[in-house]
Amino acid sequence: MNSILCPLLLIPLFVAPVRAQDSTAWLEKHATLVFHDAFDREEQGNLAKAIGNGWNSATADRVPEIKQADLDDGILKVASATKEAGHAAHIHHEAGFTDGGAVIRFRFPEMNRDEVLQLGFVDRATQGVHAGHLCYGLVRQGTVTLVDHKTGIMNLENRRRRDEALAKGGKIPADLEALLKTKSVTVPFKADTEWHELILLTVGDEMRLTLDGNLVATHRSAGFAHPMKRWFSFLIPHTVWIDDVRIWKIR
Template sequence: MKSLLFLLFIIVPPLFAAESGADATWLQQKGTLIFHDAFEREEDGNLAAAIGNGWNSATANRAPKIKQADLDGGIMKISSATVEAKHAAHIHHEAGFTDGGAVVRFRFPGLNAKESLQLGFVDRELKGVHAGHLCYGILGTVPPIITLIDHKTGIMNLENQKRRDDALAKKEKIPADLEKLLATKKIVVPWKPDQKWHELVLVTEGDEMRLSVDGQVLARHQSEGFAHPMKRWFSFLVNSTVWIDDVKIWRVK
């Protein structure tokens, strides 16, 4: 694993110093703030709309007796009932933009060995793509990597899924052309996770997605799915525990 991370570091440098802080500035100067939540309230129960302020959970009703999002002192503490719900905690809010993004303060609290945060954009009105999943940034602690992935034209595309699943069902190799295509739909870079608070910025601009932490661009990738014309939802997917302190959604275009 160490040698793999070293190679990833060489191939994809995890910092674009000349652009430090550029995306937060781009959103503020070129964009319109369309949503802000500092979570200064109490949630109302455990069900889908319990978080309030327009948030909804696609998984809360699967485990209605378990509180997966606890608003505590201005922090949304997400603890996924992944086993009981048979799905990672999925929490989303309406967005609505072509170019733009989200600014999120987050912390891995260290309550679980493998904490991760997946966040990105969904369009449930899109046909031909599983659940409308468009594109995501994923921050993992074990292994310590960041992934940017285009699901729209990648593995969430229903035709691509069927080809993969048919091959797996026959215990055959995934077709070489499909495997080659899927490899172009994501980028993976190493990073150094910890248990401190950080500001994360995730943006799409044309066919490019960029992810910054504390003003430093750690990953960027180009893929056609990033240019989808309507990011209707901003979405969190959490498989264990993560804390969220503040969320802003910006529309540039």
């Protein structure tokens, strides 16, 4: 096991070696590539479908005068108009699998506390879940998180109980707080402004996130096993650059 010193948090970060099924080589042998985009074109305006190739920006039409996605020399450069749109940039593409995931290359063009890359899966046809948010991986300046939203905080009953308690100035009910703690895992990670390859996979009730060939985080939760990941989705509140996306369905 490799040990990488994480000076930001002043604790060592132990990164497990990548498992075979978390590698691009394994995906190429055992999975089906259902989508690939190298972004080697120009965007067509600022609206929802401006990125092209099947991408849709759920927040672009809120602020049509602001360019939030710029295709530049094969790179998708996202600069979210979060304040103006009232929501982080939400960009998604059809996926359509039970088990599978995505391989992307990304970088943070600058470093501040607002830099977050959130990517994962959505099924708007799912009842009882806010906006169909299922599960995500989040890369922040100091941490990586895997979270099950379907059976966690995006579950409408869980949200109702939380919001009612907070509106009354109280605390989240103890049983709900205990439940939500089981729905995510967070590990330390030292982000930078270099390019990185990220693999995010769901296999059964397990989600795994690999960075540059190292398995960084893994977690098991019921929501990860949702039978239809209809959309692969980015949620970006500030700035992220992406230069390649491959979506894989595990056979």
